[in-house]
Amino acid sequence: MASESRLYRWFNRRGWSDIVLAAPYVWLLVFFLIPFLIVVGMSVATRTPTAPPFGYGGENPLLNFEGYHRLFTDDLYIRAFVTSLVNAAVAMVLCLAIGYPMALGLTKVDTGWRNILLMLVILPFWTSFLLRVYAWMGLMGKNSWFNNLLTGGWNWLVPQDWAVTSIPMMYSNFAVVLVMVYTYLPFMILPLYANLERLDPTLDEAAMDLGTKPFGVFWDVTLPQSIPGIIAGGMLVFIPAAGELVIPTLVGDASSPMIGRVISDEFSQARDWPMASAVAVVLLVLMVGPTMLYSHYQARAVGADDPK
């Protein structure tokens, strides 16, 4: 039609799709990729007493690997990485141990109840993360009813010499792991539930019919089919737990910090931007493997790429 302006024609043809694609693309390039590349570049810059506190080129070396060098020689950093990975791994295993039976249990209750219970699993998600951490600070502290209860139990169980006035829970890796399990448990339960819920119950019956007792059925039929859910849920706990900052800062042991806290402290307290960036880059590299595992298995967990 002659009345169609060129702009209108362009928009109809492909302009609209170009816009739909370009807007988020450009946004992410500017506000995510460029900042990220700046951090990568920063990790080989040199720290200077200027503002901003780094130099790049000029009298400073073009590529300064001092940050990476320190990272692999100063055992503060190595310890921090190990602490982070161990804490995250322990939290992941505990989440699995608690979350798996819960997810499986959810598939067994009748639908009316199930929806309510699922809502109760998700509910903490919508409340403040910070406040959930805070709740445990109250419980773990000296003189709290929870600590008194545990102390009483301990003193009753062990010989008198071992009796304590309170159990030192706060500011330890124990506290960090406990709170991580508490806050990340829904991340484990939900993908596992999605995986278990779509399994065919007649397969269980077929196994029973062929002579397998209920526990054997779990082992032979349910567990192998839920491996994608286990891995997806596990990574969903492990990845954020390894880089966690809030929990170790609030309840962790300041003398053996986790890596997130190291990055934050290097950056804000020591004002050593290149060092903080180097640690961040290494943390990201370490997370590549778990991330690939996650993206490979999460589609399978919900049957998105079923062969049929």
Next chain:
Amino acid sequence: MRRRPTFLITMLCFGFAFFYIPILSMIVFSFNNSRLATVWGGFSTKWYGSLFSNAQVGRALVLSLEIALLSATIATILGTMAGIALARFGRFRGRTAFSGLVTAPLIMPEVITGISSLIFFILLANYVGWPASRGFTTITLAHITFSMVFVTTVVQSRMLSADRAIEEAAMDLGSRPWQVMVDVTLPVISPAILSGWLLAFTISMDDVVISNFTTGPGATTLPILIWSKVKLGVTPDINALATLTVVTVGICVFTAGWLLNRAEKRRELERRLAYQINE
């Protein structure tokens, strides 16, 4: 031969106790008369009083809501666009890079997002002169960036499971692709867009790490305020604040769940009636 899965039910009870005992404890102690937040000293509502008379809390709440509303809305628009592109545009050039860009913020540790945004904003201010100071603008920009990808995930998965035949039908009836998107696809996926918005809103309301890095003097969101108080230890008025949060969120979630459930039931009933008429 259906046996009660006793072990699983026990684990469920245990798990839900684990989920809710800390929260209940917080609620109970919000009515504690004692200054010590964890030792019971009689019933009192004084912490609520001190909370309501604290103008700082009110200002922080308003700032958080403003940021969350604005950033969730923009994040939903951008995130939905990205979801549409990934679900419907097939194999366009740069698709791999784009889908990588959309997934990366999901798994990026918050600390790293926080420092990279901060460095970016500082350099931008230094070399471009904008944003002149950090605060509302920088927090909102950072929130949009990392919450839009959550919207994308929700929208994309909903679109992938939606029936493409209705879109083809609309095209067959003469609609341009963008008209199909507006007339057919968006209405169909609107529940996903709404839940994407809610997710973005919650993420923004809840965020402390990234806000803390990208904020400047004077811009204190509610999580930043709580963070600065909690870092110093347990204080009873936070219990009151937590109780109010839990109650508000609980009411919202259960009302939403109830409404959805009712709508679902009505649809089910209508479906059954329709079948009966057909038979």
Next chain:
Amino acid sequence: MPKDAAPPPLIRVENVSKSFGTFQAVKNVSLTIDKGEIFALLGGSGCGKTTLLRMLAGFEETTGGKIFIDGQDMTGVPPWERPVHMMFQSYALFPHMTVEKNVGYGLKHEPMTAAQRQDRVREMLDLVQLTPFATRKPHQISGGQRQRVALARALARQPKLLLLDEPLAALDKKLREHTQFELMSIQERTGVTFIVVTHDQEEAMTLADRIAVMDRGEVKQIGPPGDVYEFPNSRFVAGFIGSITALEAVVEAIDGVRTRLAVPALGGPVQARSVAGLSVGQTVTVAIRPEKLAISRAPQTGDNVFEGEVKDLAYFGKDSLYRITMPSGALISVHAVNARRSAEGERVVDWYDKVWLSFDPTSAIILTA
């Protein structure tokens, strides 16, 4: 009949009922099945066939009555301890195991060496001709092959009883007919007792030694295919198996093996084979199968001859179906084999022709229920 000499039945189902809440899915079913039999449970959708099967397998508890397998009371015996295996309607193959592993799965619970187990799996795969597919996963084989994996898996442990829930329902027509015979030959070779659930009467007739016809949770009739077809005991069974024309009738006279009935729809008396317990004046149903009627354009005389007009005809090649309007307005179906090719100039039965229908007194079935 002197029953004492016969061996005791393998399966005895005694007054078994099953309720889901207030809904009775199975009502007071009793039946016995002998060793080596193929027994078919036939009935419409939702009549309780699967439920009865699941009670035999042990997945559902009976709410009344008892089930004995090989003389042993099965009440409270869990599925994994019953000498009964099931082939599921959906096949229920384990998606994470290969064909081989699926077939060998039940053997885990047998006291066998690994080598014996392997031999047995090989033997089973051979039996169902799946040896080349041993290492594939279920989603890499066709529907018919999956069906055979399910069969091999259920047979591997040599159960006393094999339950097959709609074993052929998911296959296309051609494959279904072929597989019917394969099932029978496998049953013959293994000697395992089969209970086959189906809603397809032809399948039941082809496969089974005996058939139980079910309706709304009740067993209506049990017997060999021929008996159930030729001597149905109720209108339901007569109508469910094959097609039938059922007409209202009143008993006029009973004379030994013959009974005379007044059938208003046909406009005259019908001679039929007597059944027990009739009395003069009783209202009954007389039923005639379409293929038992002869149709002719030439006038006929004698007993059981009626005149009508062709309203409809369908020519299938080897046979034809006619619908005849009687003077009373009643419609009668006739199924005739086209045994001869019509000679040149000879007129075949056509629309609106006047025709005479006749049938043998033994073909008319008197139904009181």
